[in-house]
Amino acid sequence: MGRAVGESSKPQGGAARRGGAEPWGPGRAGPGGAGAAMDALCRAEPRPRRPAAASPLPWSRFSAWLDCVCVVTFDLELGQAMELVYPYDFRLTEKEKTSICYLSFPDSYSGGLGDTQFSFRLRQSGGQRTTHYEDDGEYNREAPLTLQRESAHYFGYVYFRQVKDSSMKRGYFQKSLVLVSRLPYVNLFQSLLQLIAPEYFDKLEPCLEAVCNEIDQWPPPVPGQTLNLPVMGVVIQVRIPSRVDKPGSSPVKQFNQENLLPAPLVLPSIHELDLFRCFQPVLIHVQMLWELMLLGEPIVVMAPSPTVSSEMVLALTSCLAPLRYCCDYRPYFTIHDSEFKEYTTRTQAPPNIVVGVTNPFFIKTLQHWPHILRVGELKMSGDLPKQVKVKKLTKLKTLDTKPGIYTSYKTFLHKDKTLIKRLLKGIQRKRPSEVQSALLRRHLLELTQSFIIPLEHYIASLMPLQRAITPWKNPPQIRPFRQDDFMKTLEHAGPQLTCVLKGDWLGLYRRFFRSPNFDGWYRQRHKEMTQKLEALHLEAICEANIVAWMKDKSEVEIVDLVLKLREKLVGFPSLFLYSFLPVSLRQGVTKGCRLQLMLRKLCSSSLIWRTGKWDSGESSEVAYERIQSSVSFCQPEPGSFHLFSLIPTAETL
Incomplete structure (x- = not known):
């Protein structure tokens, strides 16, 4: 058995942190006096320090990437059951364990055998908890908003295996290996699972312990850096995106490969999905889906498998980049989830969330939701798959529901027919899927930027002038965001300057102002501007x-x-x-x-x-x-x- 966290044999690594001695201790007197009041002030007790750790915590490097690794198996008496959590001392609440167990298996019957990969996201329970990794703040300051470490949710990356096994009472071997993390690195962790899961199913726990110890030697994810991550004789090479990266810049495809034998497994992106493959059945409706995501509308994705469900939901949340999607989302959701009653009740409006489901039972329980996307299996073929149609919600049937977008939503913007023609031509010319994805991602990026740039220009105008900042007064306040004033700026500085699409841009902005995405964007920008003002004020004091x-x-x-x-x-x-x-x-x-x-x-x-x-x-x-x-x-x-x-x-x- 491997060492549990906290055992003395676990290598500590890293230099000892600086001691707790206080500079300018309370007993030291400065040269010269300034009167009794000043002397009393100088003798005041300093603000107490937090106790400093003597050395980095065990598993701190592992925790920079993963919170834990879980193994979920099927028990004839209990159903899905947690077989193992590693490191051994990582504490999941019983509610979290139950949720992970249900989310790690397909929710509906599937006769398919073999291996399946998918993702889920679940809410943490039991309040804030300590972590072995202590640099969340620094990472989040430098990472793009869309890749920040979650504080209240876990991501689960699943490798599920179902094969016939006569030695099992049920006749099948069913087990899932799950990586639990607060980082949205879907490409990296699914690639990691492809390496370690098959080996784990053959060699079981000793293999898992060895892999976790290898991960505990990885450098932490630092935005802007290219990292070599060795595991099981393979080096995974990745670049961690940074907030200062140019939006839409091509991922680095060739890194320095000196002294790396064999050649590393280079991942062009740690998080980007094959957008073209995910959106193939809904290509002609991508702009409608972009609007629904921008406005934070409740959406149900009904899919035949957890793989399709999770990929579609993650693709939808990514289509607003670089704008952060500020609503909740569940790439894969089951009838056993603790929020099931909250989402299926008809006594209140559906929450602002995108939820992916596979169980046909949801067709009945969620048919009151305003937007339902029903998709089939994603297939890559030489021809454009049959495009789903927009249908009225009244046509949503409990049984045998056909693929389609069931909604009464009317788009504010006209379709971009040029994009569809370019993608269709790419299919005819056998253009690689990654190139098609790049075209689609570029289109969505430019659409988002055209929408956001006028907002950025307006909010920048609310910043006080630097000459208004004086050292002896409090810094001036940021002027309030007035929607009517912003709307007046659109006539000469609106999206039409950077986007050829026509439509009701004013109506789209008005709806956006009522969405959680606007609230999240405004709070983030206001926070950054306030910090900038504070820094300028301190600069004035310094000078x-x-x-x-x-x-x-x-x-x-x-x-x-x-x-x-x-x-x-x-x-x-x-x-x-x-x-x-x-x-x-x-x-x-x-x-x-x-x-x-x-x-x-x-x-x-x-x-x-x-x-x-x-x-x-x-x-x-x-x-x-x-x-x-x-x-x-x-x-x-x-x-x-x-x-x-x-x-x-x-x-x-």
Whole structure:
């Protein structure tokens, strides 16, 4: 048996984290006095630190990619049952275990034998929990919004095997290997399953433990980096997308392959599906589906298998990129799900969610939903498959429902016939599916960008001018988003400037304003703008001549300013702030500035530099002088001071 998490034999890896000694300890006195009030202020107790771990937690590298691996089997008495969770000490709630068990098997009878792969997404239960991986915030700051690590949901990536086995009482071997993660890397994890699942079904638990230990040696996913991930004698080579990537840029197909023998398995994308294959039966209706997703409409995808169901739902949620789909979605949903009653009740409107189902029972229980997409098996052939038709909801039959889009929705925009012609021509010319997918993805990207760019221009105009930011006043407020004012801008700066499609763009925007996607977009942009304002305000403070300001100020006014700065610095996410501050602000310290000395004492736990480390046991004064000497300083203006020695560390926030 493999080692359980936390055993001493598990290699720790990584350097020890810096110690908990406080710079500018409460007992240290700065040169010069500033009156009794200032002395009392300087002697104030510093904000306590969070206890720092002595070393990285076991399985921290594994947890950067996966939360756990589950094995689900079929028990004659219990039905689906959890056979194994690895690492052994990972705690799933009973509700989560039950959900994973049901979601790891097909929900309806399938006589097909062999292997099946699909995905699901489930809500975490039991509240927030600790994780071995501690860099969620840094990853999410740098990753695209569509690839951020989930905080309240798990993704499950399933490899299900069903084969005849006379040694089993039921006559069949039925088992699923499930990778549970909070990362939406569907391509990477399904490719990983193709490597490890067949081997696991032959060699069972020892194989799984070996694979998990290999994953625990992988580097963490860092946006913008190309990584080599060795497993079972194969090196998977991937690039982690970054927020600064140009939208729609072609994935890197050839990486540095020096010293990699045998040649690596290169994945062009960790998350993008074959969009053309997924949308083949609904190509002529892609624009309608894009509108429904943009508006956050409730959609049911009825499919013959979990594979088709999950791929279609994931394809739908991806068609809004780079805009983040802010509603809920379930690539595969069963009648045993804990939200089943919530979604099937007729006493309230369906929630804003896209749900994929396979059980025919849902045709009856979800027929009150406004948009139902019924699809058959996805097949890649030389001809365009028969396109489904848009039908009225009243034609939805309980039995033998034919493929189609059952809805009464009327599109706001006209169809792009040029796109359909290009894709049809590609089929006739045997154009590769990945090229067809690239054409389709480019079309959807340009459509989304044409819709979002006017919103981006308008919200940018709500930002206060930089000259309105002064060091001694609170930063100005962002002006409110007024829908009527925005609509007036569309006449001369609307989507028609970048998109040839005609239609009721104004009506589409009005509906969009009522959707969760607008709310999510606005909250994210407002948060980013607020952080930018805070950074500009701190920049103004850094560049201000504080000595001149202090000349005619009373002691009470000075102390009041110090307290306000302390409150601002402690409450602001310092690591995020770092990315906004210019290089010039990392230079220069005037030791004679009395206010700086006071702030040093107030922010006694605030030493933070990316160019130096604070070693355990080193005195705060030695650490400060060492870090200062390692940085190239320019001569500051009289009265200026260095705010970086004042910004609280991540541990104190």
